Amino acid sequence: MSQPNIIFILADDLGFGDLGCYGQTLIQTPCLDRMAAEGMRFARHYSGGPVCGPSRACLMTGQHQGNGYIKGNPPQGNDEPLRPEDTTLAEVLKEAGYETACIGKWGLGKAGSTGYPTLKGFDYFYGYDSHRTAHNYYPEHLWCNDQQVKLPTGAYSHDLFTEEALALVQRKRDQPFFMYLAYTLPHNPYNPPDDAPYSSMDWPEEYRNYAAMITRMDRDIGKLIDMLKELNIDGETMVILSSDHGPGSEYNREVADMVRFFRSSGPFRGMKRDVYDGGIHVPLLVRWPGTIHPGVSEHVSAFQDFMPTLAELASGTTPAGIDGISMVPTLLNQDGQRQHTLLYWEFINMGPIRKSRQALLDVSEGWKAIRIGSKGKLELYQLNDDAAETNNRAEDYPEVAARMESQFNSIRGPSNLWPLPELGDPPME
Missing domain, CATH: 3.40.720.10 (Alkaline Phosphatase, subunit A)
Structure with missing residues (x-):
């Protein structure tokens, strides 16, 4: 080719x-x-x-x-x-x-x-x-x-x-x-x-x-x-x-x-x-x-x-x-496509009101965790049957929530320019 x-x-x-x-x-x-x-x-x-x-x-x-x-x-x-x-x-x-x-x-x-x-x-x-x-x-x-x-x-x-x-x-x-x-x-x-x-x-x-x-x-x-x-x-x-x-x-x-x-x-x-x-x-x-x-x-x-x-x-x-x-x-419609294990995103606002939002997707199982603020309460969604992220399942699946909480703490490298604030804010709905 x-x-x-x-x-x-x-x-x-x-x-x-x-x-x-x-x-x-x-x-x-x-x-x-x-x-x-x-x-x-x-x-x-x-x-x-x-x-x-x-x-x-x-x-x-x-x-x-x-x-x-x-x-x-x-x-x-x-x-x-x-x-x-x-x-x-x-x-x-x-x-x-x-x-x-x-x-x-x-x-x-x-x-x-x-x-x-x-x-x-x-x-x-x-x-x-x-x-x-x-x-x-x-x-x-x-x-x-x-x-x-x-x-x-x-x-x-x-x-x-x-x-x-x-x-x-x-x-x-x-x-x-x-x-x-x-x-x-x-x-x-x-x-x-x-x-x-x-x-x-x-x-x-x-x-x-x-x-x-x-x-x-x-x-x-x-x-x-x-x-x-x-x-x-x-x-x-x-x-x-x-x-x-x-x-x-x-x-x-x-x-x-x-x-x-x-x-x-x-x-x-x-x-x-x-x-x-x-x-x-x-x-x-x-x-x-x-x-x-x-x-x-x-x-x-x-x-x-x-x-x-x-x-x-x-x-x-x-x-x-x-x-x-x-x-x-x-x-190319070929065999052998590898899959991600985890995908990660964040929003850090370093303006006068410091805020952070993080998300982690477990690709194979469909779990997505959201954390508002580095010490905020975890939200957990099952995207396979809740693509709109309306049903927080964190209390129903505490072991999954705990596992993804620990993954949050290891997937992000340090940054002097974008330190992770402890306090967050709610999303615009």
Whole structure:
């Protein structure tokens, strides 16, 4: 098998239930629904964390939040950069002979830091270097490699990213390439150039805009797939679509009401910042015509699995000490798929009100433990018959609760940047 081109599209704050192929009925996503029908749709895929920074770090390094260096979003939006010793997926693929590009939101090291994209394996970078700047869809400038590029007034950054992605595929079509297309849609603010095709809907303006942002992204991913077909590299290219975590709450009741209106979290409890499944259970679509057979996979996977998976498909070298497990047997319909034992997530807020939430999933038995605060009372859910996490079984199964409590205390490495607060707070319901 020759090295496939790899396009990894990461949406920002896209919920499990925001796509038609995952049950959405109000928001139109025809291109991604077609991608799901032509590829593999994962029913049980998890992000690297419930907020942007640690989730993206997990994707890039193959280490879960307990072992990874970046465990949370720093306060005031100041990005903590990846270190020189943190090997990224881009570095692995570059070493394997790929041309590598990052387009969109980075957030793992601003310009001048050790974590800047061109220092972490990307030959080309165009986009936002930080989380904070990515929250403005109409910026005065973006970064192109190590230079700031001024933009025309009113330019919508998402559209520029799509143009850049299409141009890059044109340029690199004759050589193996890895494009990390980190879209910023549908993260707030909800202010797209227009609200088509929902202008006539009797919804609040913010709802129309949110839906329009998702449909706009869907349209542009369709353009990208159409170009692969036009260039006759469709069968040589694997396209992946996922989201960095659950749909946004921003601790804003109006946004939370919108998430509920669209059922953006699907059948799950919670949303962004929660370690209930609504905050971490995300869509995953993988399309590679002629190689990946269409279907639905129930394999339990997470962001750390992309490092070994893509390294194997690219004939690269998987770094030692990662937490991921290759999904190649599942993708290629082969025997021998290994399974995770435990999956771990956390949310640590190091702002004025320190808070922590942790989650641990026993993959084989379906038990999921939630701990609010490092000394908080444990919640225990059996996901096999309670995917919505509504029935706390901790008192019914004290031995399971005790076992998972002890596992919490061993799975998380120490961190001076993100010490684990003792006090927590309830999730936004």
